[in-house]
Amino acid sequence: MHEFSLCEGIIDTITAQTHQQGFSRVQRVWLEIGALANVELEALRFAFALVRQDTVAAAAELDIITLPGRAWCLDCAQAIEINQFFDPCPRCGGHQWRLTGGNELRIKEMEVE
Amino acid sequence: MCVTCGCGESEAAIQSHGHAHDHAHAHDHADDHLHGALPHSHPHDEKRRVSLEQDILAKNAALAASNRHLFLELGVFVLNLVSSPGSGKTSLLSRTVQVLRDEFPVAVISGDQQTANDAERIMAAGAPALQINTGKGCHLDAHGIGQALERLPLPKGGVLFIENVGNLVCPADFDLGEAAKVVILSVTEGEDKPLKYPNMFAASQLMLLNKTDLLPHLDFDLAQCLDNARRVNHEVDILQLSARTGEGLEAWLNWVRRGRHAALAAQISQLETELAAARAHLIHGGGTIRRSII
Ligand SMILES: Nc1nc2c(ncn2[C@@H]2O[C@H](COP(=O)(O)OP(=O)(O)OP(=O)(O)O)[C@@H](O)[C@H]2O)c(=O)[nH]1
Ligand SMILES: [Mg+2]
Ligand SMILES: [Zn+2]
Ligand SMILES: [Zn+2]
Numbered sequence: 001m002h003e004f005s006l007c008e009g010i011i012d013t014i015t016a017q018t019h020q021q022g023f024s025r026v027q028r029v030w031l032e033i034g035a036l037a038n039v040e041l042e043a044l045r046f047a048f049a050l051v052r053q054d055t056v057a058a059a060a061e062l063d064i065i066t067l068p069g070r071a072w073c074l075d076c077a078q079a080i081e082i083n084q085f086f087d088p089c090p091r092c093g094g095h096q097w098r099l100t101g102g103n104e105l106r107i108k109e110m111e112v113e
Numbered sequence: 114m115c116v117t118c119g120c121g122e123s124e125a126a127i128q129s130h131g132h133a134h135d136h137a138h139a140h141d142h143a144d145d146h147l148h149g150a151l152p153h154s155h156p157h158d159e160k161r162r163v164s165l166e167q168d169i170l171a172k173n174a175a176l177a178a179s180n181r182h183l184f185l186e187l188g189v190f191v192l193n194l195v196s197s198p199g200s201g202k203t204s205l206l207s208r209t210v211q212v213l214r215d216e217f218p219v220a221v222i223s224g225d226q227q228t229a230n231d232a233e234r235i236m237a238a239g240a241p242a243l244q245i246n247t248g249k250g251c252h253l254d255a256h257g258i259g260q261a262l263e264r265l266p267l268p269k270g271g272v273l274f275i276e277n278v279g280n281l282v283c284p285a286d287f288d289l290g291e292a293a294k295v296v297i298l299s300v301t302e303g304e305d306k307p308l309k310y311p312n313m314f315a316a317s318q319l320m321l322l323n324k325t326d327l328l329p330h331l332d333f334d335l336a337q338c339l340d341n342a343r344r345v346n347h348e349v350d351i352l353q354l355s356a357r358t359g360e361g362l363e364a365w366l367n368w369v370r371r372g373r374h375a376a377l378a379a380q381i382s383q384l385e386t387e388l389a390a391a392r393a394h395l396i397h398g399g400g401t402i403r404r405s406i407i
Pocket of ligand 4: 074075076077089090091092094
């Protein structure tokens, strides 16, 4: 359950930014999470609901934007889309690809007041 | 819709991440937008979108980078050993340090939720060791390693092994500043583990298949296991060994020795760069000592 650690990181960042920019409350947070990221979205939501308590984000909604898994197939020399680490290249069926996107864990933006 | 005043964009645009609307700036809705006949008061003018674009793990990444820099400066090859509980990390490390401590400095940091058993086993094997108890924490992080390094002297020019908390999920996300993650899988765990925990196998440079002495007693499909590992990570090195009998140990030790060589080479080239920079300073700026007229 490192989702709790991740949520603590989110709260730390948005708390610092909220204070720095002179706001008092966070109403919504947008995350970008890659399709292959090492998180369980339900666990993340659950952890966020607990970790946000007694913070500037106590009432904040969480919006999760899923980013697709992208890779570069070395055999095809082509950009491909994949959904899992064990997916074969959809063009050649091989596994000789390198991930180029899809494991993001990013705080995109927040709505404050 | 645009949350600033509810006048424009749709939620869908936000979901698809396709809008080029920078919410961090204060756009003046009162002037720019047509709102028909609606009386356009702004009762929620204070509401603002703040663009962050920050990695959730940014803090850990920064601390890991400073650990990594320290390892580079001191020429320490650092491995982060990850696995499920009981795969044989401590058994393997005990044997490993017994051999390698005669060749170069070695040290071990052991992470467990509770007990100092593992560090004690390593010390009994003759190497400096430090236990980190994570309590409820399910992984080590770069901050914990940084703190541990205040109490455990780094094995300069040698190898630091970090035994992570037994857990095939969470440690995959937390860079400690290591040169490589080594995932240990024991044959008793089943050949499907690389597929079930792909992030960990994808993040590792080396997979050690341990407890091969038990293979005759199991219906473990070795070929399938290796295939599964290569499906999630076609670049992973794989070595088979038994921490119990010592079979296959030498190939692992050689892998570590090669890594240590690479770490020393990196340290030397770093020092050479610094030396060249210092020389350049001497030649170009302020290096010539001018006689001052008294
Ligand atoms: N048969 C056999 N048993 C092994 C081998 N390596 C370790 N074991 C046994 O597996 C058990 C767990 O070994 P440890 O070295 O404590 O495993 P670990 O990964 O450090 O465990 P945690 O730190 O608790 O996650 C012990 O009973 C070891 O004796 C091996 O190669 N063969
Ligand atoms: Mg152990
Ligand atoms: Zn966890
Ligand atoms: Zn291909």
